[in-house]
Structures are given as C-alpha cells and as structure tokens.
Amino acid sequence: MTDTTVPTRPGVPTSLRRVDDARRRFGAFAETYLDAMWDGDPPADAFVADVPRLGHGRAMRLLRTACREGIDAVPDAPDSLRALFAQLDDVPGWLDAERIDHDSRHVARYTRQSGIVLGAASLVSGYANSAASRPLEMTGRYVENAGARTIEVASWLAAVSGPGGLDRFGEGFELTVRVRVIHALVRADLLRRPAWDLPAWGLPISQAYLAYTLVEFALIPMRGMRAIGAPFRPHERAASYARWRYLGHLLGIRADLLPVDEADQERLEEIYLLTRPPVDEFCRELVASINREFLVAEIEGLLPPALRGSVGRGAPAVVHGLERLFLGDEISDELAIPRTRVTGALRVVGPVLGAVHAALDRVPATLAPRAALGRRYQRVQEERLRRTWGVEHDLVDASPAGGRPHPARGDA
Template sequence: MAIEQLPSSDTPPVPRIPTGLRRVEDARRHHGAFTQTYLDAMWLGDPLADAFVADFPALGHGRAMRQLRQACREGIEAVTDAPESLRALFRQLDDVPDWLDIAAIERDTEHTTRYNLQSGIVLGAASLVSGYANSAASRPLELTGRYIENAGARTIEVGSWLAAVSRPGGLDRHGEGFELTVRVRIIHALVRASLQTDDRWDSAAWGVPICQAYLAYTLVEFTLIPLRAMRQIGAPYLPHEERAAYARWRYLGHLLGIDATLLPRDAEEQEALEHIYLLTRPEVDDYCRELVASINREFLVPEIEGVLPGLLRGQAPRVVQALERLFLGDEIADELRIPRTRLTRVIAVLGPLLVLVNRFRDRFPTSRARRAAKGEAYGEEQEARLRRDWGVQHDLVDASPSGGRPHPARGDVG
C-alpha cells in the first residue's frame, strides 16, 4: 500500500526539507536516493489511521474507540455500524504480509526472557533516551505533557506493550499485542490531529507530527539499539534470536502503518535508517534534557537502586549516567548534558567478558530454558511491582484515568 500525503486546499506547499534538520547533504552522500525517501516521509502521516480519527467528531471519541477494540477482538465484520474509514484500516491490518512467519518468530525467541532484567534497564537507558536527542521527535511529548507529567507511568505503558507483543500468541490476529499495537497507531493519529491544529507546532521546521520518518525510527529504537546495548553490557542474544527480533518488528512496523518504502527488513536497513536519523536530527533543546532528567530521576535511578547491593545504592545515578554514555556515545550524551563518569569505561571493559561467559552458558539448551523461566517470573513480578509503586492499572494512555493534563488519546482535549 502506497502512502500519499493528505490533500489540503488552503495550506501552501511545504518545503521539501524541514528547516530544523541538519547535515542533509552528508546524508545524501552516504545514502543516496533513500535520503530523499526519508525527507519526503517527514511530511507524511498515516492516511488510514488519520482518516479514521477524522471521523471521531461525528462518531464520538468513546464510540470510535469501542468500535476499534471490537474490530481488533472480533473482526471488522462484527462492527455492524463501522464507518468506511475503519473498514479501510482493517483491510490493511487483515492483509497479512507474505513474508510474516509468526511461528518461526516465536520458536526462535522462546528463551529470550533469560535477559529480562537487563532488557528492562536497556529499555529506559538506551531505547527511550535515544529518542530524546531529537527535539522535533520528542516535541509531541512536550506539547501533550505526557512525560514530564509522569515518567514512570509512560515507561510502564511502553514496557507493557513490548511485553504483550513478545509473548507467545501476542501477535496473533486476536492477540493482546495485536490490539495494543493498533491502539498505539490510533493514539499516534489522535496526537497528530491535535498538534496539526496547535499554533505551537512549527510544521516548516519539524514536518508532520509523528511523521513516517520518525515512526520508522521507532523500529530502530526497539530493535537495533537494544540488541546492540545488550551486547555492550554482556547479555547477547543468539544470532537466530536477533533475526527473529528484526522479523517481529518488521511486522509491528506494518501494523503501526509504516510505509513499505521505509520499513526496514533487517539489521543493515535499520543501520542505514539510524545513520540518516542521527545525521539529520534537529538539535537537542532544553526539553530533551528535561526528558532525560525526568526518566533518570523518576524511574531509572530508583530501578538501578533496587538491583544494586545495599552499600552501592548511592552509586545508582553514576551507573545510569555510565550506561547512557555507553549506549548513546559521547556526542549525544554531551548534548543531553549527561555527566561523564569513569564508570562508563569499567562497564565497557566488563561487557565483552560477560559476553564470553553468557555465550558459554547459552551453548546448553537446558541452561537457556532454566534462565528463561526465571527471567519470565522476574518480568511478571517486576511489572506487578512497578504498577503497584506507580499506581498504574491501565495499559495505554487512551485508557488512563482522567485528571491532570488533558490528552488527545483520552478524548479530553478541545
């Protein structure tokens, strides 16, 4: 399915390159025509999801979301009064790509829960923080107040979604992970619609809110970056597990509405996408730094304190800073004003040694299975504890309690 820019009769043509981007010519030299594909995608949203959201005023927010959930759980034909926009969305969602093999993905990731402790740390310190080094990509969080308001709640929401799409059966057509991913897609569209009528959104500088280019980079944040970070701290997945991770996120990208021209199939294509993103990303601003300070202060430091021995708990801030510098590199860490620490070098030296230890342990299927069972139990206990400590009972923001700052996904904006 080709994605086309939504027509607008009263809006002047937008420039080909958002003014906030940098080093575009460097990107062209490295990546040729794909760079233009990426730049064009800065002006593209998600026409199918955006069309459904455009029907929300007529349907009513609550009714529209109930229709969406019913279509996920029972199929679009069960929604007798579904608008054509929702039917068109589910024609795409129900059109299973011929390259998808869920059975192979689940078989090859059977024992990945053995690293649940490490992957939870990497989610915050690598995956989420990497996205905060882009002032345009993080701007929707600023304008909706979603992260500074409650860093812990949003991190739990993301972690719960990732757990759901990784469980056996999670990506089946009526699985929990499938529904959550479709809801994430509609949340993006609701935020996009809200920001496009917000005077604070500078489209000439930033392109379309939650544009195709940055949606595609989401796959890098949750595949290439964490797989690399896990190796850096000595918790490497096996080659077949990594291949399955790229396959899983290719399908998730399809469900999220990422156009095939941008949807990376493997590590090489994700590396190219990451390189363009890093070259052209707008400069870090104070809000980016506030985001990092918030997730560190409110979430990562307390979590690291919980896994360190008693006498070392006071070192948790330094451990978080060391991990972020290791994962992000000095250039981005300096822009985000993450303090330098010698502990980064210590972790960088220990990582390869732990890789050798864990590679040896992974040679034995019984070891992988035993550790995976322990990791799965840890993950369940950790989620229950986090939800209890942070008072979070919902899954995604569209189901979060009202109160505090309004959010377009809840239908309490405007």
Template structure:
C-alpha cells in the same frame, strides 16, 4: 546511468540538506565495508526521507477524522469492539473502520510465525539486559535528537511524568514479547493497534493547534520518526546487547528484525521503512538521524526526568537503598553508551563511570556461551530471564498496568 533526482524541494528545517547528509564521520565510514554500501543516503533515499517527514498514518488518520466528524464516543466504542472482539461484531460499521481492520487482519505474506516465536524466545533469555539497552541506550540516546521530542513536549509529556511514560511503554513491550502476543487477539497485537490509535489522536490534535510548526518539524509522529523508533527495538537492541556480552546468532538477529518488522507494520509504518536484516536496519537508522535536530532544552528536560525515574520505583524491601542503587546503575549504563558531552547535553552527571556494564559483560559472555554449548540450560535461562522482565514491570506499580492512554486533560482524550 541513474537519472538525477530533483532534491531542491522544500524540506522541514529539522532535516539536513542533501549535501550535509553526505558528510559521514570517518569513524562510521570504517563500517561501510561491513554494510556493503555507503552510509550516506543517495538522492532517491534522501527524497524518500523528506517525504516521510511530511507523512503520517493515512489509514488510521482517516478513521480518527471520521470519528471526530460524527460521534467521537461512539466511534471509540466501535474501534474497541473491533479491536477486542473482531470486525464482524461491530454493528453499523463505518467504511473507514472496515478499511482499517481489513488491512490489519490481512497478515502480510512475508510474516513467519516461527521466526516471531524464535525472536520472543531469544528476547526472554536476555532478561533485564533487554531493558537496560532499551531504556538507557535507545530511549535516553533518542532524547538527543530533539526532533523526536517535540510531540512529547507539546502533548504535555513533561508534566505527565517519566515513570508513567516508561511504565506504559514497557508494558507495551512486554505485551509484544509475550508468547503468542502478536497473534490476532494477543496482547501485543491489541496493544500495538491501540498505541497506533493514540498516535493518530495526537497527530490530529497537534496539526489543528497553533503550536506545531510543520515548516520546522514536518508532520507529528511522521513515518520517519515511527520507523526510527521501531528500529531502536531491533537494531539498537541487538547492538546494545553485544556491549553487554550477549551475542545474537545470525538466526536470532534475523528473528528479532522480523518480529519488529511485523510490529512496525501493525503500528502503521509504511513498507518502505520496514527492513528484514540488521545491516539494512543500521543503514536506515543512520539515514533517519539526518532528519533530526541537535540536542536542545527538551533533550535536557527529558533526559533528567528519565534519569530520576528509578527514585519513584516500588520495592518490597529497603526501598530507599534500592532506589538509589537503581538510579546510579542506570546512570552507569547511560555513560557506557554515551560520552561525557552527550551526558551533559542530557543534563546527566558527566563524571559518572560505566561500572555496571564493565562488571557484568564478562560474566554474560561466559553464561550465554555456556547456554549455547549446553542446550539443556536454555529453557532455564529463558524462564528466569522472562521472570526478571516481569519483575521489573512490577516496579512501575500502576504505571505498568494497562496500555497507553491519552491524558484525560488532553484535547485528544475521548
């Protein structure tokens, strides 16, 4: 018999109590046989969630702390040198930087380069549907969980603008899904470690300010939030693609989960939050929702800002018409993934119809079934799909270039 675990300790107010976390909606209980377990977290899992809400990224946080305690500009230069040219090229390397990059460059034994390549090949073949799922399902839906939004709001993300946020994040995703992008000096590896560094800057700034309430929110950019974000790029991605008529095989599902397990590891997500199967990922993603607050004003502000982003895109021809079409297309996809109540909570038009997914899903079923039956079609599908993804990146103009940077007016800027 398993010993009872003490769950009476303090928890951030954003998280449900253990008893509340056991209340699983009936509609979700129907999926429990497929998952092979109860959806609700057990006592050990619940305690881990509460601990994860209070934990940041120890290794990167230690380096950033050293950097600010010595010479921030010089420390950032050493970090960039190690990232882009290797640790061995850094003169007078501090212990904290050495520890960080020895960790990063010691690839975990479980990493399978072949699986990562297969994941990237599959992702290329999904074309712009990958973007629709991640933007209109995962990102927009994530704004309903207001606990995620607090760090964005307090770092001025609302003023920064949705086009810049989305463009930078999309560029990072492109880097991670580039062929050989996750090799040591590949664009995905370097972009991910750079984003991890930015996260540590933001975390340090917020914890030293007077606006962040740890009793309410836990640690900024905590382990649980980082894990949930990582799961959006694999579990939500795979589920959303099926809604569009694109069904990953068991091997492709395993490969996509493996890719983002490694990306999450590079991003500073602890091993306990990294899973290698879609089933385990779905359970963990559900558990993370138990640590989130319900929609609030930040959900509406962020949702409305994201919905208007297509109206600032750059098109070569008939720009005003294409902007309007993109705006309504993305709203229709939002509506496909979200019910009217959630659309309202996000400040989106509630009478929108999910016309785009309903029109395209049947065609996708035929197209992707055909390419599996006729392997000679696959390379063409992958080339065209990747080109479509790159073309979408170009729509963000300068916001789709480079990597995520702290706002120059932000205290975390170095």
C-alpha cells in the same frame, strides 16, 4: 486540518541538519526519508477524522471490538474503520510468525538486562531530537508522567514480544493498533495548534520518525544488551528484526521505509542521526525527568546495598554510566548526561559477562529454565512497578482522567 499527508511539500524541514551530506551518502533513500517527513498515516488519520462525529468513547469501543472480534463484528463501523482493518488484516506474505516465536522462545532469559536497556537506551535515544520528541512536550506526556509512560511502553513490548505476541486476536495486536491510533489522535491534535511549527518540524509523528522507532526497539536494544554482557544468538537477532518488521507494518509504516533486517535498520539509524535536529532544553529535561522520576529509583532498588551509596552517588552514577555506554559521548554531552567512571567499568565488565553468558547459551539444557525465570521475573516486576507508580491501565487512551488533558483520552 484532518488530512495529515501534506499534498504540497514545503521543502525539507528547516530543523534538519546536514541534508546535503545525507543526499550524497544515501542517494535515493535520502529523498524517500526526507519526503516521509511530510507523511502521516492515511488509514488511521481518516478514522481519527471521524472520531468527532462518532464521539471519542464510541469510536474507541468500535476500534477495540474490531481488534478483538474482527471488523465484521462491528456492523455500524464507519468506512474509515473498515479501510483501516482491511490493511491490518492483509497479512504480508513475508510474515512467518511461527518461526519468529520459535526462534525467540528463550530470549526472556535476559529479562533483567532488557529492562535496563529499554529505559537507558531505547527511550533516551529518541530524546536527542528536538522535533521528534516535541509531541511529548506538547502533550505533557513524559516530564509529568515518566513512570506511567515507561510502564505503558514496557507493557506493550511484553505483549508483542512474548509467545503469540503477533497473533491476530492477541493482546499484542490490539495494543499495537491502539498505539497507531493514539499516534493519529496526537498528530491531528498538534496540527490544530498554532504552536506546531510545520515548516521547521515536518508532520507530527511523521513516517520518517515513526520508522526510526523500530530502530529504538530492535537495533539499539540488541546493541545495548551486547554491551552489558547479554548477547542474543544470531537466529534470535534475526527473529527480532522480523518481528519488528511486522509490527512496523501494523503501525502503518510505509513499505519503502519499513526495515527488513539489521542492515536496513543500520541505514535508517545513520540517516536519522546525521540529519536529526539539534538537542534543545526540552530534550535535556526529558532525559532528566526519566532519570529523576524513574530510572534512578529503579536502579537504586537493583543495586546491592554496598554499591548504592547515597542517592546522589550510587544509582545516578550507574544510570549516567549506562546512558553514556549506550548513546556515546557526543549525544550524551548534548543531553547533559554527566560523565562518570562507571562507563569505563561497564566497558570492562560487559565483555566478561558476555563471555560467561555465551558459554551458558552453548549448553541447550540451560536455556528453557533461564527463560522461565526471566518470564517469572517480568511478571513480578510489572506487578511491583504498577503498585509503586499507581498504574492500572495499559495505554494512555485508557489512563484515568485528571492532570493534563491528552488527545488519546478525548479530553484535550
């Protein structure tokens, strides 16, 4: 099966809950969202359908050349690749990359906090959905490789969020396009597997769940940063939503699902949370894996020695406290995240730190030096993480062979 837009919808995926409530609350948008459960990414899916004929290695080389030099530099490009880049190179009139960069120029001052929020809020929030997280289970990409995948995501985010991160021939553009094709490769692979329950889960990496990833990387992080005392200023928040609107366009998200601003992201989050399939044991194992294999070790290294305690008390309690702060008790209970008094302490400390940082932010002369320190910390931290976890590649399509095969490498 290579056509990953289902022509005859089987109905609402059976794993979804409270669908009638969603229709009452969201009206026409509910139908758009539910319909998107059956849509993939036609341009990227068409290119992936050509990969067996081209050969995986050659197809990915053609893709990289088109990213780095333009589609005209690929004289033997298949029609599917030309169609994909016709869409990618059609820059929306609403994009103002220069303003986004200008308004984001000091956000790196909160680099330390953003790393915590990425792991304990952005990534974990997606695991409270047994259908959306199923591709990770079936490709073995997280339980077996929590550290590597977290570094891959962080590296992509750093590339797209820094100065020039949206430039057509920049690293961020190429990585985003490759993420899009990785999604299509995984989608095609899972649709060939009898274990993929299409009526229950909808299309793998559907438009509906793909759109929600923008919430994971914009709305949820900004809310999490505010909770731990690192609030962004209004123009910085607006720039983040504008950045992720364009990245969503590059990722192939449908225009009628693509959130424009904070209100759109909030609406998308509300319908997602209302209808999400229930947590299952794999969701809980995903969270346990990222905690055990990555977050606890990282927090252990950040805590002052006096606060570390034993491995069983200090860092795990902080990680669980952060997750409960970010996710709330309902989802945390479903994910079996232990309760800890740290959550209450964070709720007290966060506003105090927020007031201190907001006062600093009102002194313009502090912004550039703090941002420079944040960028330096980011570089040092990435180098350390890569050494610690033995990661030399950028994305999974470039990861070394060995272990469980993965469709993005062409060895599945």
